[in-house]
Amino acid sequence: GEDVEQSLFLSVREGDSxxxxxxxxxxxxxxxxxxxxxxxxxxxLLTYIFxxxxxxxxxxxxxxxxxxDKHLSLRIADTQTGDxxxxxxxxxxxxxxxxxFFGTGTRLTVIP
Amino acid sequence: xxxxxxxSRYLVKRTGxxxxxxxxxxxxxxxxxxxxxxxGLGLRLIYFSxxxxxxxxxxIPEGYSVSREKKERFSLILESASTNQTSMYLCxxxxxxxxxxxxxGAGTRLSVx
Numbered sequence: 729g730e731d732v733e734q735s736l737f738l739s740v741r742e743g744d745s746x747x748x749x750x751x752x753x754x755x756x757x758x759x760x761x762x763x764x765x766x767x768x769x770x771x772x773l774l775t776y777i778f779x780x781x782x783x784x785x786x787x788x789x790x791x792x793x794x795x796x797d798k799h800l801s802l803r804i805a806d807t808q809t810g811d812x813x814x815x816x817x818x819x820x821x822x823x824x825x826x827x828x829f830f831g832t833g834t835r836l837t838v839i840p
Numbered sequence: 841x842x843x844x845x846x847x848s849r850y851l852v853k854r855t856g857x858x859x860x861x862x863x864x865x866x867x868x869x870x871x872x873x874x875x876x877x878x879x880g881l882g883l884r885l886i887y888f889s890x891x892x893x894x895x896x897x898x899x900i901p902e903g904y905s906v907s908r909e910k911k912e913r914f915s916l917i918l919e920s921a922s923t924n925q926t927s928m929y930l931c932x933x934x935x936x937x938x939x940x941x942x943x944x945g946a947g948t949r950l951s952v953x
Contacts, residue, residue, distance in 0.1 A: 758938075759940070768946075770844070770930055770946045770947050771930065771932075773942075776941065816882065820939070830883040
């Protein structure tokens with residue numbers, strides 16, 4: 729499959745901003761996604777960005793896309809303890825299968 | 841809201857047993873997917889289906905099979921469970937449309953002893 733990379737762990741203090749980074753390899757990606765997984769639960773879609781955009785903001789979440797460097801980031805402003813979770817980035821590669829390729833996930837720990 | 845329901849949250853099986861993991865979605869989605877999730881490896885696609893009775897292999901199909909007899913239901917089958925199939929299994933569904941947003945079930949944590 730495609731190669732989507734994330735760092736495995738991130739710790740931040742409550743109230744600070746968190747930035748989770750992701751790199752991908754396929755330049756033909758059309759959509760890129762951020763999913764959140766809380767303990768013991770499935771994945772929940774947080775936000776997504778179309779590849780012709782470079783930024784998308786949704787309340788405390790800001791997604792930045794640098795298509796030239798194939799780099800995606802998720803910034804969470806005013807991080808709360810409820811934001812502690814695993815965050816997955818994923819890319820959609822529009823082959824015949826139209827499948828998503830997921831990164832390894834970044835475990836965000838928010839320190840009170 | 842889209843609902844994807846996996847029949848079991850936890851399963852414990854013995855080596856060599858035949859195991860069925862069931863997934864049902866209620867939004868008339870064409871596509872359904874089975875992933876396994878392991879620490880440090882993220883989600884890996886086992887099989888997917890884009891229509892009734894249709895199935896395609898994902899990245900790690902060995903040791904698994906699937907069945908899709910009805911549009912809303914997608915079953916993952918471990919013909920003879922092995923200890924290396926101990927994992928979290930996640931089912932997802934999506935419409936066949938631009939964006940392909942996948943909606944996930946809560947997962948089934950399978951332990952094979």
